[in-house]
Every structure is written in structure tokens, then in C-alpha cells.
Amino acid sequence: MQTIVHIENVHIGQGMPLAIVAGPCVIEDEDTTRRIAERLKDLAARLQMPLIFKASFDKANRTSIHSYRGPGLEKGLRLLETIRTQCELPVLSDVHEIAQVVPAAQVLDVLQIPAFLCRQTDFLLAVARTGKPVNIKKGQFLAPWDIANIVDKIASAGNRRILLTERGAMFGYNNLVVDFRSIPIMQQQTGMPVIFDATHSVQLPGGAGSSSGGQREHAPVLARAAVAAGADAVFMEVHPDPDKALCDGPNSLPLDTLEPFWRQLQAIRRILHDGDD
Known part of the structure; x- marks a missing residue:
């Protein structure tokens, strides 16, 4: 039986409507972040799709030391709290070290484990002990069945509010490939809902x-x-x-292209649900 994870008014799991987790890679400035959140909220309301807003306050794993990382913990969390309260959206962001966990948990509705850190036991346990929903990005170096050990680590701290995210696997140098078998494998082996990261997979x-x-x-x-x-x-x-984004622009989607895309995803999910009736 698959777990349903409840995040404010968003319910993710088997039998639930398809949820969307969307936002910019990194917080660039308050105006841009708020504008994106408001546009996403309007679209989600129009399509009646559950939405979680995501944005990073710090991208600690950027390729270059010269790359933009974000506004940092304090300023970033203040802005995410504003989005959460004024836009009335649940918010998700990634944490990169144990010192960030407690302050982040005071603001965020979902704490995200970056793919490169998904096997760091002490870090995982610190996140799990907050009791907040945890989104685990499956490392690019892991097989889908390997995720069960990570789920066990989180669950050992008494937290079963766990989401798993497939984001592709390394395929040679500088390339990723998606094995779609991983989605049912992770669902069946762990009982947890699975998210697909469409943009990091490309x-x-x-x-x-x-x-x-x-x-x-x-x-x-x-x-x-x-x-x-x-x-x-x-x-x-x-x-x-x-093309002007400060992080992950080449794989980010333009805001003005989302509505027909979301409608397609919603229609596919409904066909699957109709087949289950």
C-alpha cells in the first residue's frame, strides 16, 4: 500500500491528482521570485492542479566557484516565508549541511535532500528528525532499488513523510539517461510516492x-x-x-509555455486513474 504524503493542501501519492513542484532553480531577487510564484499559482488554480513552490536559497554544488549560488540561508528563507504566507503556497528548498536543517524546517514545508548528498547518513537523520516531509533526490549514481536503504535511514528516525525523486542516471560523461522502470520499482519497493524531475533529467x-x-x-x-x-x-x-537565468537556464522551462504542457500531464494522469476504476 503506497503512502500518501500530505503537505498543507497538497496530497501526493497513489490515487491523488498529479501534483506539480515548480519554481526557479535559485532565488535571484524578490521581484522575480514573487512574479514566478504568482504566475504558477494562477495557472495551478485555473487547472485545479496541486502546487508546491520550489526555489533554492543556496546552490552549494555549482560547477564553478564563480557561479551564482543564491542569497544565502537567512535572506533566502525570509523570502520563501513571504511566498508561503502571501501567495499561500507550500514551499520546498534544498538543504546542504546539518547547520541549515533547523532554521530551514522553521520555514519550509518540504526539506529536499540534494542528489549528491542522498547517502550522507548523519545529514539524512538530521533532516528526518525535523518531522517535516523529506524529498530525496535519487543520486545520479544509484540504481532505483538502492533508494530503499535511504528510505530506511529516514524512517529509522520515525519520519515516514518521504517523497522520492527520479532525476536521471549518469550515462557516460556529461550526460544523463532516464530509466522509467525506476518509477514503479521505487514505488513498489518503498511504498513511497515518486516525483519525476523533468528538467534536471535533461x-x-x-x-x-x-x-x-x-x-x-x-x-x-x-x-x-x-x-x-x-x-x-x-x-x-x-x-x-x-536564457538569462542565473542557474540552470539551459534546462529550465519558459513560464509562458507551461499551460498546454500541464494540461497534457493532467490528461495522462486522469487516463491512468480512469483505468484503475
Whole structure:
């Protein structure tokens, strides 16, 4: 029996409507972040799709020391709290070290474990002990069945509010490939809902030399396939002008292209539900 994870008014899991986790890769400034959140909220309300807003206050794993990382913990959390209260949206962000966990848990509705840190036991336990929902990005170096050990670590702290995110696996150098079998495998082995990260799955890690490249044009194709494979939610990074984004622009989706894309995902999810009736 699959767990349903409740995050404010968003319910993710088997039998629930498809949820969307969306926002910019990183907080750039207050105006841009708020504008994105408001546009996403309006679209989600119009389509009646559950929405969680995501944005990073710090991208600690950027390729280059010169890359923009974000406003940092204090300023970033203040802005996410503003989005949470004024836009009335649950918010998600990633944490990168134990010292960030407690202050982040005071603001965020979901704490996210970055893919590169998904096996760091002490860090995982610190996040789990907050009692907040935890979104685990499956490392690019892991097989889908390996995620069960990570779930056990979180659950050992008494926290079973766990989401798992498929974001592709390394395929040679600077490239990722998605094995869609991983979605039902992770669901069946752990009983936890699975999110598909549509935009990081088309990332070309380090592929632009001092930054990662990406192929955003393929993200909708992979997302549709993931929902057809049973994904419970879709994660995507979006921006008003991805070519000018300060982080992950090559794999981010333009805000003004989202409505037909979301409608397609919603329709696929409904077909699956109709088949279960």
C-alpha cells in the first residue's frame, strides 16, 4: 500500500491528482521570485492542479566557484516565508549541511535532500528528525532499488513523510539517461510516492565547461512518459526568460509555455486513474 504524503493542501501519492513542484532553480531577487510564484499559482488554480513552490536559497554544488549560488540561508528563507504566507503556497528548498536543517524546517514545508548528498547518513537523520516531509533526490549514481536503504535511514528516525525523486542516471560523461522502470520499482519497493524531475533529467552535468548545459526541449517528452509510467508528481524548474537565468537556464522551462504542457500531464494522469476504476 503506497503512502500518501500530505503537505498543507497538497496530497501526493497513489490515487491523488498529479501534483506539480515548480519554481526557479535559485532565488535571484524578490521581484522575480514573487512574479514566478504568482504566475504558477494562477495557472495551478485555473487547472485545479496541486502546487508546491520550489526555489533554492543556496546552490552549494555549482560547477564553478564563480557561479551564482543564491542569497544565502537567512535572506533566502525570509523570502520563501513571504511566498508561503502571501501567495499561500507550500514551499520546498534544498538543504546542504546539518547547520541549515533547523532554521530551514522553521520555514519550509518540504526539506529536499540534494542528489549528491542522498547517502550522507548523519545529514539524512538530521533532516528526518525535523518531522517535516523529506524529498530525496535519487543520486545520479544509484540504481532505483538502492533508494530503499535511504528510505530506511529516514524512517529509522520515525519520519515516514518521504517523497522520492527520479532525476536521471549518469550515462557516460556529461550526460544523463532516464530509466522509467525506476518509477514503479521505487514505488513498489518503498511504498513511497515518486516525483519525476523533468528538467534536471535533461541537464548535461558540467557540459558547458564552467557550468552545466541542458536540453530543455526534451523535458516535456520525458515528463509525459514519466506520468504515463505512474509518477505521482512532476518537478520542474521554470523562469520568465531561461536564457538569462542565473542557474540552470539551459534546462529550465519558459513560464509562458507551461499551460498546454500541464494540461497534457493532467490528461495522462486522469487516463491512468480512469483505468484503475
